[in-house]
Amino acid sequence: EAQVTQNPRYLITVTGKKLTVTCSQNMNHEYMSWYRQDPGLGLRQIYYSMNVEVTDKGDVPEGYKVSRKEKRNFPLILESPSPNQTSLYFCATRSAKVVYQETQYFGPGTRLLVL
Amino acid sequence: GENVEQHPSTLSVQEGDSAVIKCTYSDSASNYFPWYKQELGKRPQLIIDIRSNVGEKKDQRIAVTLNKTAKHFSLHITETQPEDSAVYFCAASEGGADGLTFGKGTHLIIQP
Numbered sequence: 001e002a003q004v005t006q007n008p009r010y011l012i013t014v015t016g017k018k019l020t021v022t023c024s025q026n027m028n029h030e031y032m033s034w035y036r037q038d039p040g041l042g043l044r045q046i047y048y049s050m051n052v053e054v055t056d057k058g059d060v061p062e063g064y065k066v067s068r069k070e071k072r073n074f075p076l077i078l079e080s081p082s083p084n085q086t087s088l089y090f091c092a093t094r095s096a097k098v099v100y101q102e103t104q105y106f107g108p109g110t111r112l113l114v115l
Numbered sequence: 116g117e118n119v120e121q122h123p124s125t126l127s128v129q130e131g132d133s134a135v136i137k138c139t140y141s142d143s144a145s146n147y148f149p150w151y152k153q154e155l156g157k158r159p160q161l162i163i164d165i166r167s168n169v170g171e172k173k174d175q176r177i178a179v180t181l182n183k184t185a186k187h188f189s190l191h192i193t194e195t196q197p198e199d200s201a202v203y204f205c206a207a208s209e210g211g212a213d214g215l216t217f218g219k220g221t222h223l224i225i226q227p
Binding site (some may be wrong): 033035042048105111 | 160
């Protein structure tokens with residue numbers, strides 16, 4: 001079964017305490033990305049990766065880091081979380097083998113609260 | 116970069132009536148336009164998409180139309196049902212390395 005998984009699903013933390021949200025996919029997709037969703041602002045892209053060891057900034061990258069050491073995993077790292085990073089985070093993946101955009105699949109989401 | 120505007124932000128319709136959600140985009144190079152449905156507490160799920168070489172696409176009760184000249188595309192839901200209540204997002208992309216740029220969403224409410 002095609003799957004995109006995220007962990008943890010819910011997280012409450014305090015300002016400045018480093019955290020990592022993991023994302024894993026079993027579809028052998030080259031393209032992976034992270035979005036944050038905030039009320040009234042829709043989904044905004046944080047970072048994306050076209051393949052292993054290839055990452056690039058999206059629209060709202062400040063305060064986040066990512067890595068892509070393996071094709072299936074794309075963790076999101078908050079080195080020093082702040083309250084304005086309280087949000088709902090989605091990982092998404094798609095195939096990048098064709099010229100046109102392919103269907104993008106979302107993970108189940110991670111709800112983060114930074115106190 | 117791409118900018119996607121979506122209207123209305125909230126839409127309330129009677130069960131059985133039609134609903135139309137409209138989006139405009141700014142980048143004439145965009146060639147892929149998906150629509151996602153997000154139920155409360157769930158992930159966005161693709162419901163229909165259209166590519167720039169097609170003007171209209173239908174799938175049962177939902178359809179999407181695209182006007183490349185005017186740079187706008189719309190989602191049409193006919194014979195609405197209670198399970199259509201959700202937030203709907205439009206998006207646009209140039210394809211390739213570009214990700215999707217999303218509209219801010221429309222909360223569709225189906226009144227019984």
